[in-house]
Amino acid sequence: MTDHTRQPSYQADALIAENIDAYLAQHQHKSLLRFITCGSVDDGKSTLIGRLLYDSKMIFEDQLAALEADSKRLGTQGQQIDFALLVDGLAAEREQGITIDVAYRYFATDQRKFIVADTPGHEQYTRNMVTGASTADLAVILIDARKGVLTQTRRHSYLVKLIGIRNVVLAVNKMDLVGYDQARFDAIVADYRSFAAAIGIASFTAIPLSGFLGDNITTASAHTPWYTGLPLLTHLETVALDLTGAQTEPFRLSVQWVNRPNLDFRGFAGLIASGQVRPGDAVRVLPSGKTSSVARIVTMDGDLDLAVAGQSITLTLQDEVDCSRGDVLAAAASPPQVADQFEATLVWLSDDALLAGRAYWLKLGTQWASAQVQQPKYQINVNTLEHLATRTLELNAIGVVTLTTDKPIVFEPYASQQELGGFILIDKYNNATVAAGMLHFALRRSQNVHWQAIDVTRTAHAEHKHQRARVLWFTGLSGAGKSTIANLVEKKLFALGKHTFLLDGDNVRHGLNKDLGFTEADRVENIRRVGEVAKLMTDAGLIVLTAFISPFRAERDLVRGMLDAGEFLEVYVDTSLAEAERRDVKGLYRKARAGQLKNFTGIDSPYEAPSAPEIRIDTAAMSAELAAELIVARLLKDALPGA
Amino acid sequence: MRVLTHLQRLEAESIHILREVVGEAERPVMLYSVGKDSAVMLQLARKAFFPAPPPFPLLHVDTTWKFRAMYELRDHMARVAGMELLVYQNPDAIARGINPFDHGSLHTDLWKTEGLKQALDKYGFDAAFGGARRDEEKSRAKERIFSFRSANHRWDPKQQRPELWRLYNAKKAQGESIRVFPISNWTELDIWQYIQLENIPIVPLYFAAPRPTVRRDGLLLMVDDERFRLAPGETPVARSIRFRTLGCYPLTGAIESHAQTLSEVIQEMLLTTTSERQGRAIDHDQSASMEKKKQEGYF
Secondary structure, eight states: OOOOSOOOOOOOOHHHHHOHHHHHHHHHTOEEEEEEEEOOTTSOHHHHHHHHHHHTTOOOHHHHHHHHHHHHHHOSSTTSOOTHHHHOOOHHHHHHTSOOSOEEEEEEOSSEEEEEEEOOOSGGGHHHHHHHHHTOSEEEEEEETTTOSOHHHHHHHHHHHHHTOOEEEEEEEOGGGGTTOHHHHHHHHHHHHHHHHHHTOOOOEEEEOBTTTTBTSSSOOTTOTTOOSOOHHHHHHHOOOOSSGGGGSOOEEEOOEEEEEETTEEEEEEEEEESEEOTTOEEEEETTTEEEEEEEEEOTTOOOSOEETTOEEEEEESSOOOOOTTOEEEETTSOOEEEEEEEEEEEEOSSSOOOTTOEEEEEETTEEEEEEEOSOSEEEOTTTOOEEOOSOOOTTOEEEEEEEEEEEEEEOOTTTOSTTTEEEEEOTTTOOEEEEEEEEEEEEEGGGOOOOOOSSOHHHHHHHTTSOOEEEEEEOSTTSSHHHHHHHHHHHHHHTTOOEEEEEHHHHHHTTTTTOOSSHHHHHHHHHHHHHHHHHHHHTTOEEEEEOOOOOHHHHHHHHHHSOTTOEEEEEEEOOHHHHHHHOTTSHHHHHHTTSSSSOBTTTBOOOOOSSOSEEEETTTSOHHHHHHHHHHHHHHHTOTTO | OOOOOHHHHHHHHHHHHHHHHHHHOSSEEEEOOSSHHHHHHHHHHHHHHTTSOOSSOEEEEOOSOBOHHHHHHHHHHHHHHTOOEEEEOOHHHHHTTOOHHHHTHHHIIIIIIIHHHHHHHHHTOSEEEOOOOTTSSGGGGGOOSEEEEOTTOOOOTTSOOOOBTTBOOOOOOTTOEEEEOTTTTOOHHHHHHHHHHHTOOOOGGGSOEEEEEEEETTEEEEOOSTTOOOOTTOOOEEEEEEOSSOSBTTTBOBEEOOOOSHHHHHHHHHHOSSOGGGGBGGGGSSTTHHHHHHHHTOO
C-alpha cells in the first residue's frame, strides 16, 4: 500500500543548503518542458497534477494546511487529502466540482523545469484544451482504467495531433480501482493504438498509474511489477525534446514594432520565429519583397553576433527600406509565400456559429487582415474521422474551409511552422476570439491575381449618365414599408431622368438566391450576393435601390465596405414591431406567431437596428410619399450633379 | 545551435508580450508597485524597447503607507529608465483619512482597488501592465496574459478569450481595458534568479537587517515611521528581519532572517516551508478572497 497520508518531508536538496551558488548555476541551465494534461471529466487530471506538485515538494506548509482543511470540508476523498483541491482555483468550479478553464502550474525537478497546462475534460470547453495545447511540447492524455477510451479521449488526441504535439503520453489512471490488472491495461493500450494510428499519432508512451495513491508517479510501483517502463515524472524529465529544430529552418521574424528613438536609429523589433541571423545576412521584407542586409542585432546587453529562433531582438538594416509592424523579415534567398486565398482547418471556439461569407478579423503573427470564410468543405467527426457536409461550424466543431483575405498574407504551412501558419479569427462586432486556424496551403498566390483592367471606368459610366453611383440600402422589419418607399423613390428619380435599378428582396429570392433559405447562414449569404450585384451596378454608374430586411449589422457593413466612401446610404425604415405586426400586409406575422414560419425577423430571429443610418424614416410620423421626397432631396444634395 | 535556458525563453516571451501591447494598444501604462516583480517587469520593458526608453509611463497607485525605502527606489528607477512617473492617490481616501489601523480591508479597497480604477479612468489608459504571476495564487493560475475588464473594471472569469500560440487578441470596445501580465509564466525562483543574473536594483527591505519590529496577530510588523500606532505596553524590538513581499508597511509581515545577499535570500526561499503570500494579511480573510478581489477590480 502506498503511503498517501505521510507528511511531505520538505527536505530540500542538500545542495541548496550546502552550496546555493552551485545549485543556482545548475538550475539556471535547466531546460523547460511545457506539457498539457487532458482527459475526460473525473479521469483525475487535477488529482494527478496536485500529486506531481506534492511529490516534487512544491507545496508549502500553509498551502498544505489550507488543503487539509478544504479536503475535510469540500473533498471527495473522505478524510484523505484531495489533491484536486490544490489546483481547482476558481470558487465557481469548486462548487461544481469540475475544472472549467485552463490553469498553468509550475514545478521543477533536478532535471527540468515544467509548465503544466491543466485543461478541462468536458466537451463544451474544448477551446481551452486547444489553447493549452498550442504552447505545449508534450501531451499527457488521461484515461480512467475503468472506462477505457472514450469519445473525449479521441477528441483530445485528435486535437493534440492537429496542433502538432509530437510527444504523447497515455496515462492509464485509477489502476488501483481495477486491481492493477495488466490485461485491462493492455486492452486499453491496444484500443488506443488503433485510434492513434488512424489519426497519425505514430508513437506514444503508455504508463499505468494512480494519481490518487501515487503509483508510478515518481517511483516505480510495487503493484505493477509487470510494467517495465519509467514512472511518469521520470519520463517527463528525460524525454528527448527537439529544442533547436526551429533554428535549422530559414530565418523568419514578424516585425512587432519599429524602434525610432531618434533620426539616426531605425530598429525592427520582434521574436525570431525560425532560423538564425547574423550581421551581414541578406534579408527580404515581405510582402513588399524589398531586400537589404542586417547591419546590427541590438540588445540592451550589447550587440549580438548571432541570434536564434526564440529570442526577442531588434535588428537594424543597411538600407532605408519600408518596413513596419505586420511585415515579415526573412532570409532573402528562401522567403515565405505570400497569398490571399487559403485552405485551412478551423477549430470553432465560440457559441456563435461560423457565418460563411461574413468578414472576420484574422491575426497571424503580427499581421491583421479582414477574412471571409466560405461554406466549409467538410466538418470532421473526430470519433469516426468521417467528413461530414455542413454549411457552418458550431462551438467545438473542426472543419476544413477556404479563406480569402482582403490583403496578401505572409505565411508558412502550419505543418512546417506554427508562427506563420497558425491564426485566430475575431468577431468584428464583439471582438471575441471565435476560431483557431491552421493554414494548409495557398489556393491562389497573390502575385497571380490580376483585376481585368477596364478602359471605360466606373466614373466614366456615371458621368455619362450625369449622376454619381449610389446604393440606397433600405433596411427594416418585414412590413415596415421598404419596398413601397423604394418604389416611390425610383419613380421620382426616373422622372428626373436618372438611371436607376431597384433590387427587391422577394424578386431576388425567386432567381439568383432561390437556393437559399432563412437560416442565419443563408441570410448572410443572401445579403452578400445582393451586395456584390449592387456593387457591379454601381460600376455601371447606376443608382441602386435595395429593399431587404437585412437584419444583421455585420452584413450591412460588409456591403458598405465593398463600396467607395459615401456611395452607400443606409435608409432605416423605422417601424415598431407592434405596428408592422398590426399591418401584416402579407400575413407573415400571423404565420410566424402560429409557428408555421421559422427564423422570422422580429419574432424568433433578431433585427439589429442601424446605429447611425444616413437616413432614418419614422413611418409613424410621415407618409410613404413624404418619405420618398425626403430621400430624393437628400440624394439631390450630393449625387445628382446638375440636377 | 544554441539551446536557450528556461530564463532566456521566459525573457523572450515577456519582451514579445510587452511589444505586442505597444503595437496594438492606444495608451498603455505600466503599473509599478516597486516590489521585486515590478523590478523585473521594468527591466524587461527597458530591454524590449532599447535603445528607446519604454514608450509608456509608470503608474504608482499609492496608498501613502508604503515603506519609505520603496518611495526612494521608485523615484530612482523612473529616472534611470527615463520614464514618466505618475503617482495617484485616491482623493476620497485622503479626505477620509483611510489608514490600515482603523479601516482594515477598507484600506486596501479604497486606496488600491478604487484608486487604480480612478487612475486608469483619469488618464484614459486602455492597457495596463501588471506584475502578477500565475504561481502566486490558485485563482491567478487561470488568468490569461491579456485579461479583459469591462468598462467598470470587472473581471469575468468565464468570458476570457482563448490565447493560442503567441497570438493575443487586443481588440476591445470603447471603455473596455486590458490588464496585461508579461511575467505570468515566471515563478518566484525565476524572479530572484533573474534579479541576480541581471543585477537589478531592489528595495533593501528584501535583505535582512536589524529593524524595529512588533509582533501582532501572528505577523511580524516593522515600525517604519512615527505613524505606526503602538498598542499599550507594546515596544518595538530590534530584530534581524526581511520581507518576502512588500505592500503597505503595517499590513506586510516580515520574517526573521539573516539572509543578506541574493544567494542567501534565494537559499532561504528554497528551504522555506510557507508560500510567499502568507505574509499578506488580506489573503487570509476567506479562502477565495483573491478571486473575489479580482472580480471587483483589485489588480
